[in-house]
Amino acid sequence: MANVDLQAVRDEWVGKVYDTTEFPIDAQHLVDWAVACGETESRFTEPDDADFQAHPGYVSHFTAGRWTPKGFPELGNGRGVDGGKAVEIFGPIRPGDVLTASTEIADVYDKTGRSGTMIFVVNRMTFRNQHGDKVATVDWRQIRATDG
Amino acid sequence: MILDLHTHSVRSDDGRAKVDNYCQWIRKKELPLDGFVLTEHRQYDDTSDYRDLEDQYGLLILKASEVETDYGHVLVFGVNDDLVHAFDFARVDNPIGEVLDAARRCGAVAAPCHPGRVNVGLFAHYEAKGPVEGVDLVEIYNGGSRPGEDEFSEARAAEFGYKGFGGSDSHIVSRIGYCATEFEDPIGSMDDLMAALRGGRFEARTWRT
Numbered sequence: 001m002a003n004v005d006l007q008a009v010r011d012e013w014v015g016k017v018y019d020t021t022e023f024p025i026d027a028q029h030l031v032d033w034a035v036a037c038g039e040t041e042s043r044f045t046e047p048d049d050a051d052f053q054a055h056p057g058y059v060s061h062f063t064a065g066r067w068t069p070k071g072f073p074e075l076g077n078g079r080g081v082d083g084g085k086a087v088e089i090f091g092p093i094r095p096g097d098v099l100t101a102s103t104e105i106a107d108v109y110d111k112t113g114r115s116g117t118m119i120f121v122v123n124r125m126t127f128r129n130q131h132g133d134k135v136a137t138v139d140w141r142q143i144r145a146t147d148g
Numbered sequence: 149m150i151l152d153l154h155t156h157s158v159r160s161d162d163g164r165a166k167v168d169n170y171c172q173w174i175r176k177k178e179l180p181l182d183g184f185v186l187t188e189h190r191q192y193d194d195t196s197d198y199r200d201l202e203d204q205y206g207l208l209i210l211k212a213s214e215v216e217t218d219y220g221h222v223l224v225f226g227v228n229d230d231l232v233h234a235f236d237f238a239r240v241d242n243p244i245g246e247v248l249d250a251a252r253r254c255g256a257v258a259a260p261c262h263p264g265r266v267n268v269g270l271f272a273h274y275e276a277k278g279p280v281e282g283v284d285l286v287e288i289y290n291g292g293s294r295p296g297e298d299e300f301s302e303a304r305a306a307e308f309g310y311k312g313f314g315g316s317d318s319h320i321v322s323r324i325g326y327c328a329t330e331f332e333d334p335i336g337s338m339d340d341l342m343a344a345l346r347g348g349r350f351e352a353r354t355w356r357t
Contacts, residue, residue, distance in 0.1 A: 111161075111189065112216050112240045112268050120161070141161075 004075060006119070009108050018069035019103040023062055023127075025054065027095035033058050047095065054093035059127055059136045060085045064103035067142070068121065072105070075119045076144030083120060083141030091135040093127075099135065101125045106139060110146075119144040149335050150353065151208065152184040152328040154223060154261055154287060154315020159196065160189040165321045167198055171205040172321075179325040183208025185225070185341070187261075187315075190215060190238045192227040210338050213237060214261065217244040219273040219280060223287065223315070226256035226342045244270075248282040257342045259285035261315065262293060264301035271304045279308065285345060288312030289354040291326030292319075298354070313345070314352035327354045 027047045034044035034055040043051040093099065106124035110117055120141050127136040155170065156163035167186065174181050184207070186193065191213065198209040212225045215237050222244065224231070234250035235242050244260075251258035263270035263286045270286060288302045289312070305312045314327035332349040335341050344350055 109161075109238070110240050112221070114265060114267055116267055117240060 004073070004119070006108055006110055009073060009075070013069065013072060013105045014107060015104055016069065017102045017104045019064040019066050019101075021062075021065055021101050021103075023099045023101060025093055025095055025097040025099060027052070030054050030058060030093075030095060033061075051092075052095070056089050057087055058093065059099075059125075060087050060138055062099075062101060062125065062127075062138070064101065064123070064125060066103075067123070069105065075108070075121065076146045079145040081143045081145075083143040085141075086139045088137045088139075089135070090137075091129075091133055093129070093135050097129045097135075099127045099129055101127050115145065117146045119146060149182045149331045149333070150180050150328050151210075151331065151335060151341070152181055152316050152318070152325055153212075153225075153313055154187050154214070154290065154317045154327075155184045155324055156188060156214075156317070156319045157186055159186070159191070159193050160319070162189070163319050165318060165324070167196070167209065168201055169321045170318075170324050171201050171207055171209075173324060174207060175205055177325075181207070181325050181328060183210065183335070184324060185210045185212050185315075187212045187214040187223050190240070192232055192237060194232075208335060210341060212338075215242060215247060216240040216268070217242045217247050219244040219260065219277070220263065220265070220268045220270050221261050222247055222258050223261045224251055224256055224258050225345065226251075226254075226338050228254055228256065230254040231256050244280055245282065248280070252282070255342075257285070257345050259283075259287065259313070259345070261287040262290040262297065262301070262317065263287065263304065264293065264297040264299075265290075269297075269301070271301065274304070283308070283310060286310045286312060287315055287352075289314035289327035289352045289356075291316035291323055291356065311348050311350075312352045313350060314354055326356050327352070329353065 107122040231254040260270035316326040
């Protein structure tokens with residue numbers, strides 16, 4: 001098992017927002033992203049489309065100002081890898097929107113695999129538009145190796 | 149009747165497969181599966197209801213768990229309220245003896261999976277700590293095994309007299325059915341499955357190339 005009390009880490013850190021950043025949405029960026037993804041649907045690639053909006057994966061490229069909150073404990077042995085992102089969309093993101101992303105630690109847990117015990121730190125960015133509507137969440141998993 | 153006894157859906161933290169997509173894939177690819185068991189990591193999913201999918205696709209969909217112990221990962225079939233409270237499913241270091249005892253006491257069936265795998269396989273721990281009592285079944289064919297792992301599992305299972313079963317350990321849709329288990333009797337429920345496992349009326353199957 002990871003040589004750290006993960007329940008104590010969860011109790012102290014999960015749910016605390018540690019970064020808030022604004023992201024203005026530009027039409028050309030939306031088109032560029034969709035085209036780069038190989039998207040062909042006009043609602044993602046044509047600004048003149050009546051339903052033009054961000055491709056579902058668009059928000060995944062935004063990052064918070066910090067990876068972890070100030071004072072967050074060093075977990076694992078220093079080796080880490082990117083565990084990928086999971087995006088959930090709740091509403092359309094349109095050009096001209098200004099998204100506000102609030103970032104929190106959503107979970108900290110461990111698991112075992114071929115390479116031993118690993119600690120997962122899940123950062124969640126919650127995006128709301130200028131009307132206060134939640135439009136997306138992005139969960140990013142950082143994987144920390146341990147010596148266990 | 150052929151069931152894949154080891155699959156993960158998006159309910160697992162590393163699962164990328166939706167259950168309805170598993171069903172679509174099985175039918176589209178005409179896989180020889182009659183159903184599958186969802187064995188989510190370190191939890192028991194007591195909320196999802198897949199009966200509509202079972203009816204729509206004519207497949208049996210059962211729910212179990214994959215828990216982690218000091219002797220590697222263990223599949224638990226027949227999880228119930230008593231068992232959920234008998235040990236902490238979320239822990240990664242449950243003593244295997246406690247898991248096996250709890251399963252037996254609560255009417256479930258516990259069986260180590262991918263036993264030939266380093267760090268998380270039963271037989272890797274046997275090398276260091278010796279065998280444990282109470283193991284009857286192990287997964288000898290696992291769809292995520294590296295070359296040599298299943299052969300090692302099969303040989304060691306035979307040595308210890310453990311009956312072997314198969315499961316794909318799929319985390320994405322296209323991996324379901326790589327390995328499975330063929331039963332002599334019809335299986336229509338978790339009780340049927342546990343009875344067949346206890347009775348040894350099955351054979352492990354693999355379609356890995």
